[in-house]
Amino acid sequence: MTGTTSPRLVLVESNTTGSGREFCARARALGVEPLLLTRDPRRYAYVEQDAIPHLVTDTADRESVAALCRGLGGSVAGVTSSSEYFVATAAAAARSLGLPAPDPEAVDRCRDKALQRRILAAAGVPGPLSREVRSTAEGAALARVAGGTVVVKPVLGSGSDGVRACSGPAETAEALRPLLDAEPGRALVEEYLDGPEFSVETFDERVVGVTAKRLGSPPRFLETGHEHPADLAPGAERALAETALAALRALGLGWGPAHVEIRLTTAGPRIVEVNPRLAGGMIPALVEAATGVDLVAATVARVLGAPVPLEPTRSEAAAIRFLFAGQAGTVALVSTDGAERSPGVVRAAVTVREGARVEVTHSFRDRIGHVIAVAPRPARAVAEAEHALGLLGVLVSRDDDAALPAD
Template sequence: MTRPWFALLESNTTGTGRQFAAAARARGLRPVLLARDPARYPYVADDGLDSRTLDTADPAQVLAVCAGLARDGGLSGITSSSEYYVAAAARVATALGLPAPDAEAVARCRDKSHQRRALAAAGVAVPGFRAVTSVAQAVAAAADLGPPVVVKPVTGSGSAGVRLCADAGEVAEWAARLLGGDGGPTGPILVETAVRGPEFSVETFDGVVRAVVGKRLGPEPWFVEIGHDVPAPVPAAVRAELGETTRRALAALGLGWGAAHTELRLSAAGPVVIEVNPRLAGGMIPAAVRAATGLDLVDAVIARASGGAPRAAAPAAGHAAIRFQLLAAEGRVAAVRGRAQAVASPGVVAAHALTVPGAVVTRTHSFQDRLACVVAAGHDAAAAQRNAERAAPLFSIDIQAVQDGYEGGRGR
């Protein structure tokens, strides 16, 4: 009997996309990647994954390809591991009568200014904010809110384009960069009050809190996530408070179907929602949740989108930690070594290089600065953290400087 197709609309690039395909296979489905350029994802060739090349920004093309898959063996579902395509996948699923979240609620949620307004109207704490379309408006908004402020795109993920600005000069410089191009947005940007306090994420599925994660951030003025701890090493009462705030936020936004990844800061006055992402977490957080709790959130997403039953949680270590190796020098990647050593290190459950030989790496002050990742488990928080911190440096990533066409050797 021919196995039904399961469509993946584009992919993220940090591991979860590959796991989505593997989870679909494990459920007896035939995963197929729909992408503008399938070769952009090395795992497609490595894993022999079926793919279709199309303009994934064209809803009519996506719908037509999915309808064709439905005629050719049946289509059990469609989803995406990429934040940019979750709403589009939901619209196609709805059109074909397949399981899906509320596509319009997902689309609205991706606009952070709309999200802020909806949460504030529901009484959920959010930073003070202004959506602006000019440098002058950004400077005025920062003066009104009071420094320091965070200036960032209205849409996006992975800390891309997000910067803490201490004064009017920094606000003007960063707003000009975002509004003027340089790979940034061409529409509104956000200026918002900088909330002080530790940062967390709450991972939910069907509106139920599955894990509260402690985030580790790199140095300001940037917000690069350099590690995660599961569960967050705070009292249970604090985790409960973060979870309750998240549930209120999801209700206010009309979400609650499937996975959501909510980021919060714990201020002196209590939890403040930084943003709600209507998708599964990235950054290998699902692998850490699985190691700590036994719950496979990737499989849960595939099950929900294909109408299958979720699996029960497996035995687990109780604690897990993620640590990244960060970019130390710009240039061309000459070699990536050390994965075998990292995998063999005590407590490690996953280890991945996030770059490949030949890639040109530059400092972006975003998730793209992360070149390798390890997930480690432990019997307590300290053990998990120690295991991850021991293993992450075992990756050796050789980088050659590129200057005026000449490449000179530089190490990590």
């Protein structure tokens, strides 16, 4: 494999769902062969399905990844990752080869949410009151002083894993315990921000658009859907965009894609967190459906040093709604026909197969399907997506043999 002269895009690990497969497809569309570096290629079904070349290596060792990439010689045209956990590792490898990449130290600073909070606060970028804690007693004391709802979150992670709204010291200590028992033994206790949540999708130092985020019921912050573009007054959209760009500047980012989550409170925009990567939750597909801007293709092009296409080719509104596993069990029946034929729907998918086992984790991993609808206006796109979601069929059989539809 290492003797080939074909240009390669090296991908350090991948999403198990979402855009990982699309990175490979976009590379091939540009005449570049993807090469996945992974500890376990069996984690990614698309590797076998799409015949993706891969090498097994210890991707947790940053220097080993860089050395392997250097050993591939001049065939490496770019190095990146579609997984937040490996963006800095890929960036370090790319820079060791003199290839385009974000600053790996800036990515590391951003990924440590406690450090991110301190940097943003020092730069005057608005966010919640936040304290790093190392014990449940310390967190419970903060909750007692706050006297209302606080938010507990890990200092490392993605997909809202471990993020929980807590009322009072006992709930706060309970939520902190598993976070503090895991590496790195630190967590955050933060002020609860009231108001709707949005994300600003950026590329380099440019705002691509603002997405409205739909969250499930407390205490968890599970994303149930999105709309793009968000239906906002121009002044609110401008305030969100300016806050996102200020955060990127403070953190030393502004290369390639970023996904900045913000609450629009009565006091103005407040940063929830900055993610130095493409958005998850199928937001890139939503942006493409609404505007024609392919953020995955843009990211691959940026990494390869090619021209980056970011000009919109259409002006529509798009909405996505997710189907969640409502109970643990075995998938007994899958049907997408009704949703696919529903008005406005451009994508309807179930991501589990009949016979597969599903669990309920109260995280994004409970998503087992989605629909995307497009319409001239956001409200119409939302109505069509929500109607189609009800037509997306998945029956889950419990262990006692009772079959119930997914939520």
